[in-house]
């Protein structure tokens with residue numbers, strides 16, 4: 173089954189599946205050090221779980237541009253935006269590489285978006301719409317050291333139902349590192365999850 177088909181099926185339960193990882197979302201958003209009035213990209217926004225946290229940081233004069241290719245996931249994000257009456261969120265139904273972006277943003281969030289980080293065209297497109305010094309934050313699965321067998325079984329199981337390919341799981345942030353030149357890396361969940369933060373040159 174394609175990953176798109178997997179997300180179409182997972183959309184109704186997705187928020188529940190992610191619930192144990194919400195502290196990581198909060199730390200990823202905090203690491204962007206957003207300021208009121210800033211514009212931030214939420215790449216592969218899914219059901220919009222990051223929107224409230226991002227909006228809290230950028231305030232009513234800021235803007236969140238959220239991009240998602242799976243219609244069922246995006247529909248849930250739409251419902252979330254409507255339920256909260258958020259006016260400063262743009263939801264783009266597109267693959268990141270083709271998303272109709274304009275202007276430059278202050279930050280980019282890649283939260284559990286392995287496939288996007290493995291697409292050079294997507295990263296180039298994002299980079300072209302970021303200001304110099306823009307904040308970057310990525311969270312995702314990563315192979316733990318070989319002796320951490322349980323961690324790696326978790327990574328394998330989770331990756332098989334969320335990624336197009338296992339390629340890049342040894343250094344999922346490599347493309348982002350090429351863009352930024354330097355990343356701060358931290359590990360969680362017994363080495364199964366990384367968080368990378370950095371800035372555009």
Ligand SMILES: C[S@@+](CC[C@H](N)C(=O)[O-])C[C@H]1O[C@@H](n2cnc3c(N)ncnc32)[C@H](O)[C@@H]1O
Nearest residue numbers: 179216217218240241242245267268283284287
């Ligand atoms: C694991 S979910 C993460 C969703 C959200 N970032 C979160 O933290 O809850 C990955 C999402 O990325 C989306 N996605 C994957 N590749 C994409 C691409 N090239 N362009 C846009 N969305 C993509 C998937 O459809 C899915 O909704």
